[in-house]
Amino acid sequence: TQLLEQSPQFLSIQEGENLTVYCNSSSVFSSLQWYRQEPGEGPVLLVTVVTGGEVKKLKRLTFQFGDARKDSSLHITAAQPGDTGLYLCAGANNFNKFYFGSGTKLNVKP
Amino acid sequence: DADVTQTPRNRITKTGKRIMLECSQTKGHDRMYWYRQDPGLGLRLIYYSFDVKDINKGEISDGYSVSRQAQAKFSLSLESAIPNQTALYFCATSDHRDTEAFFGQGTRLTVV
Numbered sequence: 001t002q003l004l005e006q007s008p009q010f011l012s013i014q015e016g017e018n019l020t021v022y023c024n025s026s027s028v029f030s031s032l033q034w035y036r037q038e039p040g041e042g043p044v045l046l047v048t049v050v051t052g053g054e055v056k057k058l059k060r061l062t063f064q065f066g067d068a069r070k071d072s073s074l075h076i077t078a079a080q081p082g083d084t085g086l087y088l089c090a091g092a093n094n095f096n097k098f099y100f101g102s103g104t105k106l107n108v109k110p
Numbered sequence: 111d112a113d114v115t116q117t118p119r120n121r122i123t124k125t126g127k128r129i130m131l132e133c134s135q136t137k138g139h140d141r142m143y144w145y146r147q148d149p150g151l152g153l154r155l156i157y158y159s160f161d162v163k164d165i166n167k168g169e170i171s172d173g174y175s176v177s178r179q180a181q182a183k184f185s186l187s188l189e190s191a192i193p194n195q196t197a198l199y200f201c202a203t204s205d206h207r208d209t210e211a212f213f214g215q216g217t218r219l220t221v222v
Contacts, residue, residue, distance in 0.1 A: 004152075006152075009150065030209075031209040033209065033210065033211070040215070040216070041215055041216070042114075042200050042202075042213030042214050042215050042216055043153070043200075043211075043213050044213070045210050045211070045212075048209050048210060050209070088152060088153070090153075090211070092209050096141055096160075096204055096206060096209070097155065097158065097168075098143070098155070098202075098204075098211050099155070100145070100152040100153040100154070101152050102150055102151055102152040103150075103152045
């Protein structure tokens, strides 16, 4: 059983469309990270959110941490083919153990 | 050079063989982790170490063992490899003062 559930698992959209990826858990985390992984590479950190209700923006990407620090969302505006990849959320507890979601595989078609 | 280096990058081995995957880091981090990635399952924690003398089991430690030879080195061993250990293995590091994990490029292991 995954501690963190991500949805959707797969997403195939056209360039220019908007999308939202969700990361949900019944557990509270001290922080939550979003990573992006490309084929043949390890995950690379996009953002860390720490405070309940926090919103962070990274160009066309908007990340939100739920008020109760149990869930998060990643919204991409005007997706581009370069956004294609596997998006992983990870929750960290106070002891720096990282629990990963199952990932959302995004394909943005030109 | 990569901050977190895994060797080998690819390995094919036979059932029953012992195999070791190695990880070294130049980030000076105290914490190191081994994860396994299977399609549709994200990354699952095998073992983690918060310091040289500290070793802890993760979610799926059965069939694996680890050794923290130095602060910069953390190796993962499969004593007797079996086909369902075929997966992508990642080493990661973090600093106790931070929440970010840095990953190696992964080792693709196939057990036939």
